[in-house]
Amino acid sequence: MPPLDVDATVMANRRLSRDYNVLTLSAAEIGTRTRAGQFVMVRPTGMTETLLRRPFSVFEIVRDARGAPIAITILNKRAGRTTNRLYEAEPGDRIACLGPLGRPFTAVSAPSEAWMVAGGVGLAPFATLAEALAAAGTPTTLFYGARSGQELFHLDFFDRLGVTLVLATEDGSRGERGRVTQPLDRALASRAPGSTMIYACGPEPMLAAVAEVAGRHQQPCEVSVERTMGCGMGGCYSCVIRVRHGAEAARFVRSCISGPVFDGAEIVWD
Amino acid sequence: MPPLDVDATVMANRRLSRDYNVLTLSAAEIGTRTRAGQFVMVRPTGMTETLLRRPFSVFEIVRDARGAPIAITILNKRAGRTTNRLYEAEPGDRIACLGPLGRPFTAVSAPSEAWMVAGGVGLAPFATLAEALAAAGTPTTLFYGARSGQELFHLDFFDRLGVTLVLATEDGSRGERGRVTQPLDRALASRAPGSTMIYACGPEPMLAAVAEVAGRHQQPCEVSVERTMGCGMGGCYSCVIRVRHGAEAARFVRSCISGPVFDGAEIVWD
Amino acid sequence: MARDLSVRIGSLELPNPLIAASGCFGYGLEYDEVVDLSALGGVCVKGLFMTEREGHPPPRIVETPAGMINAIGLQGIGVHRFVREKLPLLRERGARVFVNVCGTTVDEYVEVSKVLSQAAGVSALELNISCPNIKEGGIQFGCSLMGTSAVVSAVRKATHLPIIPKLTPNVTDVASFARAAEDAGADAVSLVNTFLAMAIDVETRRPTITNVLGGLSGPAIRPIAVRMVWECAQDVKIPIIGMGGITNARDTLEFLLAGATAVQIGTANFVDPFVWSKVLAGLEDYLERHGIDRLSDLIGAFDPTPPTAVHA
Amino acid sequence: MARDLSVRIGSLELPNPLIAASGCFGYGLEYDEVVDLSALGGVCVKGLFMTEREGHPPPRIVETPAGMINAIGLQGIGVHRFVREKLPLLRERGARVFVNVCGTTVDEYVEVSKVLSQAAGVSALELNISCPNIKEGGIQFGCSLMGTSAVVSAVRKATHLPIIPKLTPNVTDVASFARAAEDAGADAVSLVNTFLAMAIDVETRRPTITNVLGGLSGPAIRPIAVRMVWECAQDVKIPIIGMGGITNARDTLEFLLAGATAVQIGTANFVDPFVWSKVLAGLEDYLERHGIDRLSDLIGAFDPTPPTAVHA
């Protein structure tokens, strides 16, 4: 279904920490169309400090009692001009929201298991993915790493869906100390090749590490990458990443339309 | 006293009509320094649609019970980007406010009378001037013209100060139909030369007409002009108006520092 | 009442003056779901060489005040794949296709143009002699009058299609380039391509984009672009396609008044892919308000009589 | 800990690299109440001819996205009145005075320079061969290499003061002009002056400013200006004074890293006359955060190694 441009209203802004917040946006129609892993291109209306929109994963699809989407949320982490503005947004503010865009995750079902690997704000696409997996009855685990325990969000949500949680923090304040790829690597040792679909989203070095671990254990792997995007629709060629399909030569593809979700084995990491 | 740059908060926004509003700004220190006829250079903080500040007369100086300034107001009329934003401002918004700037009116005292002539938003400098004149006991009249009766504001304020009101509207809905210079011209016929100081603020064609009428009746006259201003401080030379001092050749002077108040007889109108 | 928005570039009749700018609209098909391609004046596709090009490593863009710098490096699928894979689909959709022709040598411009002339469904060739982002070709022709003449006259001999050299703003006297293009047989000129620019990340002291230098586009450059269109309009008779920072009907009108017959919109399409219908509605509204029947009556209708200093 | 912000332009030692840009700071004294003139690196006063000039009729400025167009037309009091009325007061305040020297002929540049060389209290002469807003002189010298050489070498013979030709960005290859200036004996070059630009009021179809054309300044042009400074820095040995859209410490550092020894701030001073102390504080803070003692160590310290595409 084609993307829509919705002049959404901020319905709520829940600040989770000094850097993270969740914005609820009245973009029900986008919610209806979104599949897990897709993103929206966002621009606070009237904000003219920046020109271009910014990409954000659709975090949650908020539904009414009968399950009809009434809003979407985005999980925002402060990184610069737009994300600071989104952090400070107040209910009633308007935010232009174009989407859904991009290639979604490929959901698997039992007997395959689904293991999601999130680093920091890379958690964003996994709320909707976990719902889809839960609906399909796929056994699901979330490996979730962050700087500290205070930056592990939304655990209840995944818990309620029956998702197994494996946590890691850089400072060791919660879960295992260090990178989330360590427990992932260990856990994969006991899984039969091809039995576990691995989904990853987070900083690119983490994605590269996950793809390597998955490859070593012969598990399929999809990663969602974050390249600087000018348009989100394939118009500008700014968002490229090097990809190798089978025996073809590696080439730059536009991560906004060929991705953001890619087969982890096909990406040629910088 | 040097101008200040105050990051003022909008304390109130009173919309008077579809085009006019009065903004109360927490710029007490500027209020303390302002003399009637001076202006502030204003820019809504975080508004990046426009780069430069915009000039506004200080409309009122709001005082506490003991007479100490606590805020200033500006009378705003929608004309474009900044004025639209100021119309829509909400309490709590911040507005950078640089001032007071420019040359004030020369207040006269009895036996001279003071006649103020305002066209539309040209009312703005006359609230503070009327207070100064009232304090000095100068008999004061306001000739006030607007498009219609709905656009004649703040009449009570002047009434309370004992200012005589002479009104004119273009549509005749209140006061005399037509230009405010008509009743002015008639009234001056009965005044002795040099007995009446005329102050004018409004569209330039009106100012030129007032200066002509004043000259014809041999009355002194000060006009406050509105030229496009880039800086308000004499830095850019954008705001010039042609002025002739006595026998000197006419030349362009910066209306932000040599004005905005000028001797009406000295201006060479376009 | 419907107003007439059509404009004419040589033998080409466009239903309206809005053309998607090269490099800002992919190959057009990317926007198929959100824009009726046949409703645009034209679609100018991403620059094409004879063969595929990989372009520069990312990051390729960075935002600057009211603008953006890009150094894509003309990544593209090459003219043959374009003709095979994209052109038939564009034709099906009724798009008027402008192809942005690139080359590292005069011969390559000629070759690419020949391939396109033999294909069905190309409306015009825009000769990209102004890309600031590649080492060879492109801007090296666009910054020399002789280079400009050489490319234009060589392509002129090789095609029956309308040819539209795209001029760079990075020159002292852009009108002289428009004249050189006209003299060499161009049917129209388009301008401006981007301004060579650079932004440094002061925290790392390194470039913000891999190529260090890139091209500045967006509203920031509009006042310079309008000036250049106006200068060219006074010097040449062939139609001008103006661009640089257009975001709405007002901006479009500014270019038309300055002398442009049509315009291209680039950066603004990134911000809002629905910009096209909004601009068209704005143009209709302007004609309505001003009681003008034909948009083309406004081409070059700028009146240099000074405004008054006086605000009424 | 206090960091060393001083920079050196030939024989001139400035306490910091911030100079008020010509035409954006009146004759300096206008800002006496809000800025400690001696605390600035320098004050470059409005362009001066031999005699008074009235300038263009208003309106003289118009805002554009992230910028403004001006056509003041070099209104000024002439060099004699300046020396008599303004210079003594500037000296009293301890300002380092840069005078922006204008002329309609080479001789006039020489004459104005001579008058200033005989007066006490002038630190340097900035030769304005780049004003886009006057019919004769100015940019006509700045757009020709021979004109640039002619003005610079003639003034060189007439003064012992440091001379700093101010280059126009409206040329194809700005570095060649910097070289011509260096070869002709300039002590430094400053760039950029404004970009020739135009804005039309589409409702009236008339110009927004009386002169029709004017010069574009402000943040919009910064990426182009930074690029030009970088190009010049690679080509000449003399110091460069960079400017164009600087609003804060980050922007200042961008120019220094690109190779500027000092900078000028123009348009941003209109928006905030207190910008100077804010930029100085920002520079101190940067040095502090990066553990750098001397700001001058950052001049030309841009490292063109590409950034990573990867966000950590």
Ligand SMILES: Cc1cc2nc3c(=O)[nH]c(=O)nc-3n(C[C@H](O)[C@H](O)[C@H](O)COP(=O)(O)OP(=O)(O)OC[C@H]3O[C@@H](n4cnc5c(N)ncnc54)[C@H](O)[C@@H]3O)c2cc1C
């Ligand atoms: C498909 C996709 C989905 C994303 N989903 C989310 C999400 O759900 N939540 C979230 O908080 N962020 C998400 N991001 C990242 C987000 O888009 C960036 O943080 C944002 O663009 C930064 O904009 P800014 O205006 O705040 O920063 P700017 O002021 O533009 O830049 C500040 C800094 O951020 C860096 N930056 C620029 N682009 C990116 C980028 N794409 N990613 C990371 N850093 C960047 C710049 O290099 C600069 O150092 C996603 C990115 C992509 C590509």
Ligand SMILES: Cc1cc2nc3c(=O)[nH]c(=O)nc-3n(C[C@H](O)[C@H](O)[C@H](O)COP(=O)(O)OP(=O)(O)OC[C@H]3O[C@@H](n4cnc5c(N)ncnc54)[C@H](O)[C@@H]3O)c2cc1C
């Ligand atoms: C000394 C002085 C005092 C002023 N006091 C007041 C006041 O108390 N209240 C008030 O409402 N206005 C006042 N003005 C006028 C006010 O400054 C302008 O209306 C304002 O600058 C327009 O800005 P904008 O961003 O809304 O319009 P823009 O978007 O910049 O322009 C929209 C339109 O307004 C016109 N315009 C630009 N500058 C001016 C100007 N100086 N005057 C009128 N129109 C202009 C433009 O030509 C354009 O057509 C004063 C002006 C001066 C010089």
Ligand SMILES: Cc1cc2nc3c(=O)[nH]c(=O)nc-3n(C[C@H](O)[C@H](O)[C@H](O)COP(=O)(O)O)c2cc1C
């Ligand atoms: C990301 C990007 C890619 C571009 N690629 C091309 C190109 O391939 N060929 C070309 O002639 N111009 C290219 N341009 C220039 C645009 O076509 C246009 O001339 C310029 O962006 C100014 O218009 P705008 O301000 O509306 O974007 C590109 C511009 C951008 C922003």
Ligand SMILES: Cc1cc2nc3c(=O)[nH]c(=O)nc-3n(C[C@H](O)[C@H](O)[C@H](O)COP(=O)(O)O)c2cc1C
């Ligand atoms: C209103 C105005 C007047 C100017 N007058 C002069 C001048 O007299 N001489 C000169 O060399 N440059 C003049 N300039 C150019 C500035 O000195 C400076 O080169 C340019 O504005 C770019 O810097 P900025 O973006 O910081 O303003 C003027 C600029 C403006 C905006």
Ligand code: FES
């Ligand atoms: S973001 Fe523009 S092509 Fe991908």
Ligand code: FES
């Ligand atoms: S507004 Fe800048 S000199 Fe008057």
